Amino acid sequence: MLKLFYKVLPVIFLVSTFVTAQNEGRLSHVTKEGREKFRIESEQKIRKTLVTELSSENAENWLDAFWLAELTLTRSEPVMQGIKTGLIRRKDMSDWFIRGVLEAAYTLYPTAFEEEVKDLIKEIKNEKNLAMCGEYLLRINMNHREFIRGIVVEKFPEWDKHPILNRLIFRLDNDVKEVVTKRPSLKDLFNNPFWLKRPVIFSFQRLNRDYPGVAVVKDENGDFVRDEEGKIIAVRQLARSITNLPGYLTNGNTPEGVFSIKGTEVSKSRFIGPTENIQTMLPFEDTPDGFNEDWKEGDWEIEKYRSMFPESWRNYAPIYLAYYAGKAGRNEIIVHGTTIDPEFYSGQTYYPNTPSLGCLCAPEEWLTESGGPEKSEQVKLIDAFRKTSMKNGLLVVIELDDKEEWVEIEEILKELE
Numbered sequence: 001m002l003k004l005f006y007k008v009l010p011v012i013f014l015v016s017t018f019v020t021a022q023n024e025g026r027l028s029h030v031t032k033e034g035r036e037k038f039r040i041e042s043e044q045k046i047r048k049t050l051v052t053e054l055s056s057e058n059a060e061n062w063l064d065a066f067w068l069a070e071l072t073l074t075r076s077e078p079v080m081q082g083i084k085t086g087l088i089r090r091k092d093m094s095d096w097f098i099r100g101v102l103e104a105a106y107t108l109y110p111t112a113f114e115e116e117v118k119d120l121i122k123e124i125k126n127e128k129n130l131a132m133c134g135e136y137l138l139r140i141n142m143n144h145r146e147f148i149r150g151i152v153v154e155k156f157p158e159w160d161k162h163p164i165l166n167r168l169i170f171r172l173d174n175d176v177k178e179v180v181t182k183r184p185s186l187k188d189l190f191n192n193p194f195w196l197k198r199p200v201i202f203s204f205q206r207l208n209r210d211y212p213g214v215a216v217v218k219d220e221n222g223d224f225v226r227d228e229e230g231k232i233i234a235v236r237q238l239a240r241s242i243t244n245l246p247g248y249l250t251n252g253n254t255p256e257g258v259f260s261i262k263g264t265e266v267s268k269s270r271f272i273g274p275t276e277n278i279q280t281m282l283p284f285e286d287t288p289d290g291f292n293e294d295w296k297e298g299d300w301e302i303e304k305y306r307s308m309f310p311e312s313w314r315n316y317a318p319i320y321l322a323y324y325a326g327k328a329g330r331n332e333i334i335v336h337g338t339t340i341d342p343e344f345y346s347g348q349t350y351y352p353n354t355p356s357l358g359c360l361c362a363p364e365e366w367l368t369e370s371g372g373p374e375k376s377e378q379v380k381l382i383d384a385f386r387k388t389s390m391k392n393g394l395l396v397v398i399e400l401d402d403k404e405e406w407v408e409i410e411e412i413l414k415e416l417e
Helices: 002-023 033-050 057-069 077-088 095-108 114-121 127-140 142-155 165-174 178-182 185-189 301-307 317-327 376-387 409-416
Strands: 200-206 213-216 235-237 257-265 277-281 364-366 373-376 394-399
Touching: 057 077, 077 095, 077 178, 095 114, 095 127, 095 376, 114 127, 114 142, 114 301, 127 142, 127 165, 127 301, 142 165, 165 317, 178 257, 178 317, 213 376, 213 409, 235 376, 277 301, 277 376, 301 317, 301 373, 317 394, 373 376
Parallel strands: 200 394
Antiparallel strands: 200 213, 213 235, 257 277, 257 394, 364 373
């Protein structure tokens, strides 16, 4: 009877999750009409906002318009001119506004504002905005490395103590494509004593986040969670932010490394939708004892974070990104589904997945006539996680390599043979 109960439970949960989503109201914004309405209203808001005279009073409206342009990948004359105006008027605007302008430029026009950003980086006194300028220029031409490094060192002699500048300098001094070729063994990672008796969600991604990854769940017995047919449950997951900024920056890609899991919730966001999400926290966002109940004394230090990994991984720099991202103040990076219209991203390599603002996002399909749920990778992940104790869980995000193809579970299993 107990075995039968465990076999039936996931099916019941799958149905109940979808029924709950429907009972909480058919999602009018995922219907064909709702999505078309949102598209039209977004275009109108972007256009009407960015043709107004920019001032400190309407700066928030401009940032909203930039965000909508990013979400919908809208590249238009008003957007391009709006970014240009924001950069020209930078001395009259706040650091927060400049950050939003740089984010829009990085997302939508990755090469158009090289000269403007080269001028801006010389003036900036804010560490985060300086790093965003640096990343913008670095993506255009790697020969900008010494120029950027010189400005960082001159403006911030103690850059190594600042988490954002620390990671920027790392990226200036290292070829990340070369670094990932030195990734240690996945066998060592799976057999790591620190999390051997705890539930862990592993999310395997590419260095190039344009290519979606997969997530699997390990239970507290050290085994992969499997479905009723005995197959390992592998869930499609996109760890790419709409901005595609590095993970140490606000609204950047999901940082590589370890997160604590705090449970599940249902979001009120219309873009995340009603499917349960998994609440995760970075180091510094969560206290050390959220990762290890024995760490009740003292604050975060890098040695604590380092000790969570097996010996062979402790000198592998990319896994420390979650630590530095948390120290820099990143937060609210969760594991969720989506109600965003995938057609905004038609033609992108990650289509029909939808990018977020740095979370791990599983694709979901919705009935465009009724607004009800149709298919959900997020439900698969929730079901798999519920087959564990769900206690003291961890999320581990790992970049495998720099292949330009979607991650498949077969390549993970082959490496573990």
